[in-house]
Each structure stands twice: as structure tokens, then as C-alpha cells.
Amino acid sequence: MSDSDQSGFSAAEKAAIKERAAEVKAPKKRMTKAEKQEQARKDLEAKIDSFEGTDKELAARLNELITSTAPQLEPKLWYGMPAYALDGKVLCFIQDAKKFEARYLTFGFNDVARLDEGTLWPTSFAITGLNDEQAAMLTALVAKAVGN
Incomplete structure (x- = not known):
């Protein structure tokens, strides 16, 4: 049998x-909204810090790109991955290669992202490197996804 069970x-x-x-199920501590957001940001950054090799560098760069482009997004962990929510719904996420034993880090968008263009549009990217042109493309997609 493969690595999945019944x-x-x-x-x-x-x-x-x-x-x-x-x-x-995490216990809800009595915190202000600002304190909750700060804790979520710290949790997200700690998760990125736990990534290995280039995934750590790429995720840190993506985090900076996302937070500077769409500061209204709320940082959070989602299935143990760094994610960014809009009105409580995950808009985009970063998945390190190790998570599912993949060859590459993945940056993805969920259906709340406003990326619709015709009948076909991107929802995730395999990333092994990120040059300035690619970063600009992703920045534009994040901006579009939040409706900017």
C-alpha cells in the first residue's frame, strides 16, 4: 500500500x-483585536522561520510582498501553513516543500481571491526562485486578488 492508509x-x-x-480548537485568550493580530503575525513568522533552505528565504520574501501589497490581509496559520485572510476567509497561502514532500514551495490563492479572468486563471504557483519580474507579477496578482 502507498503512504496513504484505508x-x-x-x-x-x-x-x-x-x-x-x-x-x-486553540483556546481563545482574552486579547484585544490588535493583540490577536500581533500574535497571529508572530505565529506566521515563526512558521516561516521553521522552513528549511530556500523555502525559508522564498516564504520570507513572499510574506513581505503580501503584507506590503495588501496590509488589510490578516495573517494566520491554516492547516499549519502561513496564510492571509480577507474578512476571515483565507485568500492566499504559502506551503513549504517539506509539508507534503513536494519538490518546491507553493504559493496559492483560494476562491475568495478575485482573480477571475475569462474561463482560466492561475490559482497556485510552484516556486524555486523568485526574480524581480516574477515578484512584480505576484505583487500584481495579490493586489488584484484583494480588489485593488
């Missing part, structure tokens, strides 16, 4: 589900 989920997928359950 449930159909791989060990990595099960771990992500458990991380999401822990995120949802």
Missing part, C-alpha cells in the same frame, strides 16, 4: 488535518 489520506495530509483541528 482512509485515503497520506501521513502528511493527516498531519495537516490535525494542525487545522488544533488551530480551530
Whole structure:
């Protein structure tokens, strides 16, 4: 049998589900909105700091790109991945290669992102490097995704 069991989920997928359950069940501390946002930002940055090799560098650059382009997005962890929400719904996320034993870091958008263009548009990117031109393209997509 492959690395998935009878449930159909791989060990990595099960771990992500458990991380999401822990995120949802985390005790709600009495904090102001600003304190909650600051804690979420710290949690997200700690997650990025836990990435390895170039994924760590790429995720840090993506974090800077996202937060400077769309400061209205709320940082959070989503299935154990750095994510950015708009009105409580995850708009985009960063998945390190190690998460699901992939060859590359993934930057993705969820359906709340306003990227619709005709009948076909991008929703995720495999990233192994990020030059200025590519960063500009992603910056434009983040801006479009939030309606700027």
C-alpha cells in the first residue's frame, strides 16, 4: 500500500488535518483585536522561520510582498501553513516543500481571491526562485486578488 492508509489520506495530509483541528480548537485568550493580530503575525513568522533552505528565504520574501501589497490581509496559520485572510476567509497561502514532500514551495490563492479572468486563471504557483519580474507579477496578482 502507498503512504496513504484505508482512509485515503497520506501521513502528511493527516498531519495537516490535525494542525487545522488544533488551530480551530486553540483556546481563545482574552486579547484585544490588535493583540490577536500581533500574535497571529508572530505565529506566521515563526512558521516561516521553521522552513528549511530556500523555502525559508522564498516564504520570507513572499510574506513581505503580501503584507506590503495588501496590509488589510490578516495573517494566520491554516492547516499549519502561513496564510492571509480577507474578512476571515483565507485568500492566499504559502506551503513549504517539506509539508507534503513536494519538490518546491507553493504559493496559492483560494476562491475568495478575485482573480477571475475569462474561463482560466492561475490559482497556485510552484516556486524555486523568485526574480524581480516574477515578484512584480505576484505583487500584481495579490493586489488584484484583494480588489485593488
